[in-house]
Amino acid sequence: MVDVTKWPIFSLMGPEDLSSIRKACVFGSSGNEAIYITHDDEVYVFGLNCSSCLGTGDTQSTIVPKKLDILGGRKVVSLSYGSGPHILLATEDGALFAWGHNNYSQLGNGTTNQGVAPVTVSANLLNKKVTEVACGSHHSMALTDSGEVYAWGYNNCGQVGSGSTANQPTPRRVSTCLQNKVAVSIVCSQTSSLALVDNGEVYGWGYNGNGQLGLGNNGNQLTPCRLGGLQGVCVQQIVSGYAHSLALTDKGLLYAWGSNTYGQLGTSNKSNQLSPIQIMTDKERVVEVAACHSTHTSAAKTQSGQVYMWGQCRGQCVVLPHLTHFTCTDDVFACFATPSVMWRLLSTEHEDFLTVAQSLKREFDNPETADLKLCIDGKYIHVHKAVLKIRCEHFRSMFQSHWNEDMKEVIEIDQFSYSVYRSFLEFLYTDNVELPPEDAIGQTHTHTSDTSEMPVLIQCACGPSGLLDLATSYCENRLKCLCQHIIKRGITVENAFSMLSAAVRYDAEDLEEFCFKFCVNHLTEVTQTAAFWQIDGNLLKDFICRASRCGAFKN
Incomplete structure (x- = not known):
């Protein structure tokens, strides 16, 4: 999601x-x-x-x-925005709404008055069902369920496709060579337009100064013209950036053309392309391509789920498709594009499909699928032997045929508390740890000695140990690191010295250094705590010597 x-x-x-x-x-x-x-x-x-x-x-x-x-x-099926900005929104029943910037009649209501609230665009669209909308900087397009394309608004470069450069105040059908074609998709760059028809052909019109129409020249086009450079391929998706365009074929091949000032074509250089050129030829099949007229950024997703980006990336120029850590093209525009906008109406709904990680997380402590119960403090945690063996060397050894545990359906755990052991098991299923710092480092309690009124802080010798102790015992270094992060976030004046003691005991050098510095920085308060005076004598002596070398006791 x-x-x-x-x-x-x-x-x-x-x-x-x-x-x-x-x-x-x-x-x-x-x-x-x-x-x-x-x-x-x-x-x-x-x-x-x-x-x-x-x-x-x-x-x-x-x-x-x-x-x-x-x-x-009203169920929204399509939404697009211009640079003014103005908004077009189509609903499931085919109605079209518009609002926002309207200096060039891009709202399609025949006026140039600002649209402060959504109005229905009905002129020339009566009895038409709009299924998709697209906005350029100041022009608009709509696609109907019968495959007709309508355009209106700013037309200085012919982006409305009417054959002239006069602005179009209301929706007008884009015809000429689209007259008998069934369009299935429409997109806009800033001042040009593209349409994809049902047989995989692509048509373009409008501004072409950077070759964004892919016609082999840089002359503006006042009516739709087929992109000859895509002849012989069947295009199934088109997108447009600020002044460049991308087309994805049914074979997973990717083509790019137009402006390349920021490397947005992915051709390894910054030269504009007047005709479509194939890119990502060394990569696996592409299944989705992304761009929007507000940005100079491009993105693509491959069959195995890898997401690439190129073009303008936070002020830098990326001239070749760069593999990201994202799982969807939308995140490229959230994190890399300028401005940080969306290239499409984004759905946040869950897919029925769950990843391996999501499935494992869901099955933790599920009695319906588990084949083993661990009993701690009289409470059960339901787990799966196979998962434990895959994730932890300790369990891999335990579930050998010569161990008694391998035959048991219930295993008793007595050296760790329920909360600590549950956190450990949950970590094996999720890679995350959620528990308080006290449980991470091990429980402590206070008592008053017979000879002193001062409370004494004592680490439980035979009681439950902390998750850091468990991670050390089971040689789980990743878990050990996570515990140290939890402990660092939870350090206080009262527990700092006992945490330092634990860090020394578990040979956690990074944590030891952190706790030492904290104690030195708050030396007066720390020395007044019970933990400081009742800790192991050798550790206290070492701390005083080390703190002295750091100049902690100088006036």
Whole structure:
């Protein structure tokens, strides 16, 4: 599932609101506006509200999400945004809504008045069912369920495809050589347009100064023209960046053309390409390609799930596809693109498919699938022998045929507490550790001696040990590191010296150094704690000598 908080604007929201999001889109010149749809099909907006692009009926910015009542309960199927910005939104019943910047009639309502709230775009679209929308900088397109393409708005370069350069105030069907074609997808760069038809052909029109139409020249095109450079291949996906375009074929081959100032074509140089050129030829089959007209960034996902990016990356130019650690192309735009916007209406819904890691996490302590019970402090934890053997050398040895444990259905654990051992087992299933610092380092208790009124802090000699002790005993170095992080986060004046003692006992050098520095930095307070005066004499002596060498006792 995609994490929308990777887009900075969503970090404003709390966990409860975030969990309600089903679809979302971040847009705007700086990624400062967002729209999202909840599981109940309610539409909310928040952000800067440039050109009234939030559609709230006013010009006020808001960090608190506001509901667009007019869209409530209508299932959103397509959404796009322009540079003004202006918004186009299509619903499942085929209705088309628009709002925001309208200086060039890009809202399609025949006026140039700002659209402060969503209005239905109906001119020339009556009885038409819109299935997809696309926005350029200041022009708009809509695709109907019958494969017709409509365009309107700014037309200085012919991006509306009408044969002239006059602005188009209402939707007009893009015809000429698309007249008898069935379009299946539409995209826009800043001032040009592309359409993909059902037989895999691609048509382009509008501005072509950087070769973004892929026609082999750099002259503007006032009506749709087929991309001859893609003849002989069947394209199944097209996307456009600010001034470049990408096409993915049904064989998983990827083509790029247009502007290459930032390396966004992925050709290893910065030369523009007037015709489509195949890229990523040394990689496996590509299954998805991504770009949006607000950025100079490109991304692609391969058959095995690897995600590559190239082009503008936080101010740098990446001229060849670079393998990322992401699992979806959306994250490329969240983390690398400028501005940090979304290239499509993003779905956050869970897929039915679970990864191996997610499946393992779900099966931890599941009595229905477990084949072994571990009993600690009279409580049971249900586990799977195979998982334990795969993840831990200790269990791999334990479940040998000559060990008694290999035949048991229940194994008693008495040297560790329930919370500590459960955290250890959960770590084997999830790679994560969640427990308090006290449990990480081992339980302690205080008592008062017969000869002194001062409370004495004593490490339990025969009682439960901490997770750090377990990790050391089982030679689990990764777990040992995680325990040390937990302990560092939980260090206080009261427990610092006992933590230092434990770090020495478990030979955790990094933790020992951290605890030592903490004790020195808070020396006066630490020396007044019970732990400081009742700790092992040799350790106390070593600490005083070491602290003295650091100048801790100088006036």
